Amino acid sequence: MTSTETRTMSLTLNIWRQRDRTKKGKMVTYHVTDVSPDMSFLEMLDVLNEKLILSDDDPIAFDHDCREGICGSCGVMIDGIAHGPEQTAVCQLHMRSFKDGDVLDIEPWRSGGFPVVKDLAVDRSAFDRIISAAGFISAPTGTAPDAHATPVPKGDSDAAFDAATCIGCGACVAACPNGSAMLFTAAKVAHLGLMPQGQPERDTRVLKMVAQQDAEDFGGCSNIGECSAVCPKGISMETISRLNHDLLGALRAGAVPTS
Amino acid sequence: MTLELFTVGEPIADTKAPRDVPINDRWNERKFRARLVNPANRRRLSVIIVGTGLAGGSAAATLAEAGYRVKNFWFQDSPRRAHSVAAQGGINAAKNYRNDGDSVHRLFYDTVKGGDFRSREDNVHRLAEVSGAIIDQCVAQGVPFAREYGGLLDNRSFGGAQVSRTFYARGQTGQQLLYGAYQALERQIGLGNVEQHPRTEMLDLVVVDGKARGIVVRHLITGEISTHMADAVVLASGGYSNVFYLSTNAKGSNVTAAWRAHKRGALFANPCYTQIHPTCIPVSGDYQSKLTLMSESLRNDGRVWVPKERGDTRDPRQIPEDERDYYLERIYPAFGNLVPRDIASRQAKNVTDEGRGVGPGGLGVYLDFADAIERVGRKAIEAKYGNLFDMYNRITGEDAYETGMRIYPAVHYTMGGLWVDYDLQSTIPGLFVIGEANFSDHGANRLGASALMQGLADGYFVLPNTINDYLADGPFPKVDASHPAAVEAEQSVRAQTEKLLSINGTRTVASFHRELGKLMWDYCGMERSEEGLRKALDRIPEIRREFWTNVKVSGEQGIYNQNLEHAGRVADFIELAELMCVDALHRNESCGGHFRAESQTPEGEALRDDENFAYVAAWEYTPEDVAPVLHREALEYETVHLAQRSYK
Numbered sequence: 015m016t017s018t019e020t021r022t023m024s025l026t027l028n029i030w031r032q033r034d035r036t037k038k039g040k041m042v043t044y045h046v047t048d049v050s051p052d053m054s055f056l057e058m059l060d061v062l063n064e065k066l067i068l069s070d071d072d073p074i075a076f077d078h079d080c081r082e083g084i085c086g087s088c089g090v091m092i093d094g095i096a097h098g099p100e101q102t103a104v105c106q107l108h109m110r111s112f113k114d115g116d117v118l119d120i121e122p123w124r125s126g127g128f129p130v131v132k133d134l135a136v137d138r139s140a141f142d143r144i145i146s147a148a149g150f151i152s153a154p155t156g157t158a159p160d161a162h163a164t165p166v167p168k169g170d171s172d173a174a175f176d177a178a179t180c181i182g183c184g185a186c187v188a189a190c191p192n193g194s195a196m197l198f199t200a201a202k203v204a205h206l207g208l209m210p211q212g213q214p215e216r217d218t219r220v221l222k223m224v225a226q227q228d229a230e231d232f233g234g235c236s237n238i239g240e241c242s243a244v245c246p247k248g249i250s251m252e253t254i255s256r257l258n259h260d261l262l263g264a265l266r267a268g269a270v271p272t273s
Numbered sequence: 274m275t276l277e278l279f280t281v282g283e284p285i286a287d288t289k290a291p292r293d294v295p296i297n298d299r300w301n302e303r304k305f306r307a308r309l310v311n312p313a314n315r316r317r318l319s320v321i322i323v324g325t326g327l328a329g330g331s332a333a334a335t336l337a338e339a340g341y342r343v344k345n346f347w348f349q350d351s352p353r354r355a356h357s358v359a360a361q362g363g364i365n366a367a368k369n370y371r372n373d374g375d376s377v378h379r380l381f382y383d384t385v386k387g388g389d390f391r392s393r394e395d396n397v398h399r400l401a402e403v404s405g406a407i408i409d410q411c412v413a414q415g416v417p418f419a420r421e422y423g424g425l426l427d428n429r430s431f432g433g434a435q436v437s438r439t440f441y442a443r444g445q446t447g448q449q450l451l452y453g454a455y456q457a458l459e460r461q462i463g464l465g466n467v468e469q470h471p472r473t474e475m476l477d478l479v480v481v482d483g484k485a486r487g488i489v490v491r492h493l494i495t496g497e498i499s500t501h502m503a504d505a506v507v508l509a510s511g512g513y514s515n516v517f518y519l520s521t522n523a524k525g526s527n528v529t530a531a532w533r534a535h536k537r538g539a540l541f542a543n544p545c546y547t548q549i550h551p552t553c554i555p556v557s558g559d560y561q562s563k564l565t566l567m568s569e570s571l572r573n574d575g576r577v578w579v580p581k582e583r584g585d586t587r588d589p590r591q592i593p594e595d596e597r598d599y600y601l602e603r604i605y606p607a608f609g610n611l612v613p614r615d616i617a618s619r620q621a622k623n624v625t626d627e628g629r630g631v632g633p634g635g636l637g638v639y640l641d642f643a644d645a646i647e648r649v650g651r652k653a654i655e656a657k658y659g660n661l662f663d664m665y666n667r668i669t670g671e672d673a674y675e676t677g678m679r680i681y682p683a684v685h686y687t688m689g690g691l692w693v694d695y696d697l698q699s700t701i702p703g704l705f706v707i708g709e710a711n712f713s714d715h716g717a718n719r720l721g722a723s724a725l726m727q728g729l730a731d732g733y734f735v736l737p738n739t740i741n742d743y744l745a746d747g748p749f750p751k752v753d754a755s756h757p758a759a760v761e762a763e764q765s766v767r768a769q770t771e772k773l774l775s776i777n778g779t780r781t782v783a784s785f786h787r788e789l790g791k792l793m794w795d796y797c798g799m800e801r802s803e804e805g806l807r808k809a810l811d812r813i814p815e816i817r818r819e820f821w822t823n824v825k826v827s828g829e830q831g832i833y834n835q836n837l838e839h840a841g842r843v844a845d846f847i848e849l850a851e852l853m854c855v856d857a858l859h860r861n862e863s864c865g866g867h868f869r870a871e872s873q874t875p876e877g878e879a880l881r882d883d884e885n886f887a888y889v890a891a892w893e894y895t896p897e898d899v900a901p902v903l904h905r906e907a908l909e910y911e912t913v914h915l916a917q918r919s920y921k
Binding site for chain 2: 033050052053056057060063064066070071073078080081082084085086087100102108110131132135138139141142145149152153154155156157158159160161164166167168171174179181206209211212
């Protein structure tokens, strides 16, 4: 069986080191040996960090938590690709995707909207502010009718679910040549706009979310599609069409843009 | 016994459930008797909430909607990342949408029985009562639950339940429910009703004149240590499975907030009740950082087996039928591969202990789909479990359609937690504990799809209706961070942080965590015995001493220092581990997730001892060299009659 093979690898890692938001960063080269193909990418970094700690060096900071591809905490650029060569969150990337002798450049997400916090960790609070602006249905606790009061066509519900699986990791922004957060915003607009419960606020939602996205340091969307290509949840470009449709609809209905 | 294991203190009891009315009326009656706070006064009352998972996120949103001033703290960068996000299976509710005989009473009954008669009837009944409103609330928020073609919600049977009461959103139910709560919380943040504190970790509780009045936190990016005061404190900080180092919990999940509250006087209940999930992907090497769960629905079609001979390392496809032992089908002909989680887990341990385990290190058993694929075709199996086979392939590099899967049990959930009364208030007035962090509803074993139900019940519907009874006495005398109790707490946090950074020994934090986890897995895991627990209790104080003299924590206090965070958490896990072993040793019976080798039926099944152990063990913290104090809360079963579980 492949998993019991003892083949190990040696790799050279060029890793972005930056003490905090205010200091200048630089690439630093590390060598790792005895890397098992069954290790996850983050476990490989764990092993390197253990060595750095014991040699009085500063371990590499990277955000991570669930390590099963669902919390959205982790994410780095590997050789310029968000989350690396497989279309999955980097915690689910395993070293069998690499080969002995590889030289890898490992960098944090790069976008004005995501300032570096330390090393490979960035500040993604701009995403929360976009949700906070209008990425919700106003339904205070206790106000809900019976769950079966409003049937939802299965096709709509399934499409809403597909959009709602976005984990907010930020790979879309990191991959976009413009540093646009359009796929993230669009996923939420599509999710809520497809549900009957989301209709009353549909116009104001898209206007406010887009306005907040513009207020953050993100670039504009020019439909390149890198975002969807690296998205670990495969959020479709169709969500962006839905956002544009809703935005135009809201503007044509006479709404005044809030940005 | 050479040393006293524990001492016995005064019994403890819940005084909040109105026992003078029938069980069906208690929750309504409690809501009626609980004092209210005038909406205009709520603005003057502040509540600290630690955590943003299903319990914390829903509570923060709901209390803010009610008009309280909420201060919400969490350690991740965004509230959307709390570990509730990883729950796969579903959420139970007694809606009876399938007309299959479900009811509040049946959900209540199943949960008490499933908890192996070690939970409090009043709490469980309330949980079942509010379960339906949770689904309504989530649907109103736009949670995209699975639906039928007619547009109505789909349900499935889960974890061996005989009714279909589980609502789900593909294999990502926790994620979708959490995003519902997160969006409600973000709405309140946007409205200015919630003061947010991302990337902060609670490191102490401030108790003033016997009441919880604040917390001390460290900002994880800047290292700044600060004190925050309020009229009440709510802990929604999750479970403590990571005491085992390897578990299905997120890497950051920890016991620190709960443990530090325990050290300030909150009793910790039933710490030995842990749940071990049978269908996880086995460990592949020493570098392993966490374990991944695969939905136990796989056992509906997979057959569990190991080779009959020890040390048989052949490719599973080369092992003929008559040399395989389908041990669950052999031992439990009626339930076969669908026996409850604890039994499936323990039998996997038994066969690997016999040397018949498979895969690296011999710590695995096969879950084989060959028969199912032959019966219904590969396409049907793909449709049902495709995402799980993909996940297995991503992690192991193996094609499970061809080879079958290798699985092994892993720690998944902790039923124990801080003791709370019916109002979810701990033994420190003003300190409330919700979700997995409390001990309240699952007894000795949690049923599938009930964790999400409890988290949201506590946060949306229970706490917001009980905390007002406490806050009605407020606003409490104004205290700020200059109060001696707050200064003392902050100083102790600073002192511990400095101490950890100054030791500069030769062993990493992770190496201590791994050693502790292995010890707990071996002696306080799937099967516990007096001999093993005593070994652990001998070793843990040694680990603690070595940790505080020889740990190496890198870096500084004033930067993003994940190693320092981890060190503080491991220090608390070491102390918790000792209490878990004391609890497991004192409870000389088997119940739910706690299997004592000394207490089994002649057939090797768990044997409860209701005469001596039908109580909640609530532990009082004592300093290092003093035995902990046990406070018993007697459990009475007036509605569900005590019965032994049997799955033969």
